[in-house]
Amino acid sequence: MRIYHYTNIETLALILKNKTIRFNRLDRVDDLEEGQSECSGIKIGQYLFVSCWTEDSEESIPLWRMYTDKGVGVRIGIEKDMFKTYTYNDGDVINGVTMEGEVKTLLSPDMLAMSDLFIFPCFNDGVFYRNMQYVPNLADALRNAIIRNSNGSFNFELSKLGAFKNSRWAFQNESRFVMNIYPKPSSISVGDEIFATWLCSVFNQGIPNTIKYYDLDLDISALNSIDITLCPNMSKGNKILVESLCKTYLHNVVPKDSSLTNIVNLK
Template sequence: MENNEYLYHYTSVETLALILKNRSIRFNSLDKMDDLQEQETYDLKNAGQFVYVSSWTDDESESIPMWNMYASLDKGVRIRLSKNPFRLYNNTAEDLAKAKGLHITDASKGNSIQTIIPLAEIFSKGFISIQAITKDLLCKVEYTDEKEKLYPKLLLENGNQFSINFGKLGKYKNLHWQFQKEWRYILNIYPLNLMQSPDKINTDFQMFANRLLFGAEKQPFSYYDMIIDDKAFADMQVTLSPRIGAGSRVIVQDLIEKYNPTAELKESCLSGML
């Protein structure tokens, strides 16, 4: 693989342990990000809670500010994974029937729909995510001082009908953050029961929009964990922080040996320089 096929994530040894053990990447909502400006919009106060992101960088060179802010110089790591490393699920008609509690014969003759979140989970837990179906999560962050992008207008009204453009959130950051060279995976997740008639689904969405308008709607999950594909997981690279302590080093070595022995463990190029 070429380097431009990889992204990098600075984090703590503790978070690495969870990623390796659970084979997953955690997405947190915008209202949990360090940039408080991200959750703000022109017209809706709490829309950021429905936009879940995982932040990475395409900068292959190690960054001292990134080490300091997100991992620490003495007890952190930098994870490298291939772009779009998430597991794909094949969803058959029979799978969907089981999720709905129906008993039918799968007439699809083995055909299936690929998603990055199982459709059975979406149906059973009562939420919707367009990106789960389109598989189009990855976005290069645009740094800007344009107010219209930093504080986007999300609500569109047509008579007594509402629509919300969540797609404007999570893609723009203030120029002060340019050093991050950030790419991020974005999941828009909001509560919607798909196990009902199309008319009822539309009505429920309008009710969701109304509650959101008045700040009364709550996110379906405080976070969401995406499973890493086996091939991407095996190709992981872990770089130790520049001043890694002996204890943290042993912990990382043991974690990799136990959960991902094919992963590459690498010394920091800044080791001995800081």
């Protein structure tokens, strides 16, 4: 299945050059209500990192206008399973964790070796990828997403975190990828007994995250099958820029004109 992302030319250039997709922290996105939402007193937005897409193949005038600098942008189409997979063998020890059996994950060795972050390693649909649910009251929808237990521990329903937006955003028809990333002292390994205690203290004390974004590696075959649609009223000069990026970084990908060309003028 192909999914779509509306963005500007600068971001397209970075995606193609670095072969990565950027996940932005939820408390820094354009939906301020969602970004500042709380669950059991926890401002969860700083620990959630999202990459926002849509499964709607029909071009969206609102999305063109909101996310492409009014004519200086593109729509990217790519397979949903776009990220590079890494394989680890039984007995491999990475950042204090011993792999049991063959493990396939989207986390590179460099990611797993990061000593000051904990990336929750779950990439199943429903947790990593989900279609957004649009609700009249965001606080009600998130009410039981995190339950604070009497002993100071927490129960998380990960499929609910980063899954809801107010109904006013329904026009986006959004689907998104979500990563859970938490700060961690370099002196504590994920395999240590004290790790769970530390993670609870992150939530109890509201310990701030240390990063604003995270980049995940793209699979080369998925990248080479990308399609790029030009904004409806793109100038000739910007079209040349996009064509040059495609020639430099992609194989046999030619950007196509929007189906809305000569139909809408984005001002």
